[in-house]
Amino acid sequence: MTTHAARPLPPAGERAAALEALLVAKGVISADAVDAVVDAFENEIGPRHGARVVARAWVDPAFRRRLLADAPSAIAELGVGGAEAEHLVVVENTEDVRNLVVCTLCSCYPWPVLGIPPLWYKSFAYRSRAVSEPRAVLREFGTEVPDDVEVRVWDASAEQRYLVLPERPEGTGEWTEEQLAALVTRDSMIGVTRAASP
C-alpha cells in the first residue's frame, strides 16, 4: 500500500473503500479478514497449486486419468480445493489438440489452482477475441499452432471452470515432480502458451 499512498484513489477505489468500511460498520466483515485474503492471494495462492497438479499428472499416469475424469476429487488428493474448485474441469493438450480457456461473460477462473487472473484475461479484447480468432490470440502470445492442430476454446461458466493440462516439455525424462512444477506457468494452464522448456 505504501507506494501508492500519495496517489488519490480513482472513484471506483473510493467506492470500494467506502463499501468495505460500511460492511465493517455493519459487522458483516472485519478489516483483518480482508487483509488475510489479500495476503493469501498475493503470497500463497497462486499458479503454484496448479503447477503441482500438472506436474503430478505428468509423472503419474493414474493420477492423470483421475484428474481428467474428476478434477475436483483428484486435486483434493494434493490438498488443493476450495470455493470455485468444485467446478473444475481439466482439459488435456495433445499433439492434435490445443485448448484455450476464456470466460466471455465475466472472468470465471479457477482461483484455488491459478490464483487471481491477470488483467489481460479479464480484458474485453481477450474475452471476445479468444473466441472469434483464437489462433491469432495464441500467435500474440508467441504460440504458433500448425493448421492441422485443432484449437478448442473453453468458455468458463457457473458450472465449469477449466484448467489446461499442457504437454510435458521434451528433455525432461529424468526430472523430478518438483523440478517439473517449475516449468508449469500460469499462461500454460490458461492455454495461451506451452509449458516452459528446460
Added chain:
Amino acid sequence: MTAAHDVPFEEPWQARAFATAVVAVEALGLPWDAFRDRLKAAVAADAGRPYWDSWVAALDDLVRGLSPAG
C-alpha cells in the same frame, strides 16, 4: 494484451475490493454465484468499463441488497 497487463491488480485498492467481496459473500453465507451473477451483469452493463470498476459496481449492488440493519 500481455506485458503491462500480466498482473492481477494494477493498484492495491483492487486487491482490497476483491478480498472484500470474497469475505463478505462468505460471511453472509451466500453462494459465490450471488456475487458472480452481479459481476456478470455489471460487466454486461458496460463492456468497456475497467474490470475492477465492474467488480466494485457488483459489490455495491450486493451491499445495497442487504437490509439496513445489516
